[in-house]
Amino acid sequence: MKQGQTDSSTDRGLSLIELVVAMAIFALVAVMGTQALTGMLRMRDGLATRSEETAALAQAISLLRADLSAMAPMLFYPPERSAPRSALRFSGTPGARQMALSRGGAPGAQDGLGLQRIDWQLRNGQLSRRIWPTLMPATARLQSPAMPVLTGVRDLRLRSYWEGPGWTDGVSAARLGAVLPGQAAADDDSVGTLSEQYSDNLPLAVELILVTEDFGEITLVETLK
Known part of the structure; x- marks a missing residue:
């Protein structure tokens, strides 16, 4: 090779x-990075949805237990x-349930004793709650x-x-005690009518089973006496 010439194979x-x-x-x-990022975003969205569902379930369980x-x-x-x-009522068919109960200790109740009537209803997969502020509403x-x-409740x-x-x-x-039609309170004086409202025929304990689509069966057991 002559001087001044370069090898073309080295700089081609x-x-x-x-x-x-x-x-x-x-x-x-780039594709692998995009797929990894998409998977992470989907996982984040799934975790967020699961977290919301878990929070809603925890709130429902807390209210039911309370x-x-x-x-x-x-x-x-x-x-x-x-x-x-009666103080406790439960009726309906699978997927369409109603539970009503008298409860005490609620803050701000109209009768001053914290007595309220709570109505739980299951319809079309949704569990809802309504409140009567007194046991003798005019x-x-x-309500x-x-x-x-x-939501996503199959049965109660x-x-x-x-x-x-x-x-x-x-x-x-029969165990709760039959109440004859026509019996009613004479007035709305909570102290004067306390003996008329009183019934000690509640069960010793109750077991409530919540059947959900995402979490399966959840059982709550509460002793009443």
């Missing part, structure tokens, strides 16, 4: 094939001088609007425990 650069291979590698790395643990052996007198209702307008508590089941027979499905009206 990348060939077309080498350039295509390099671009393919870069594209593959209502059951504060249950009071007091009759409920609906407006329009209707027949009184008008139906006093609060239904507050959605939990209840068992009650009684001395002697033990656990039974639902609530036995």
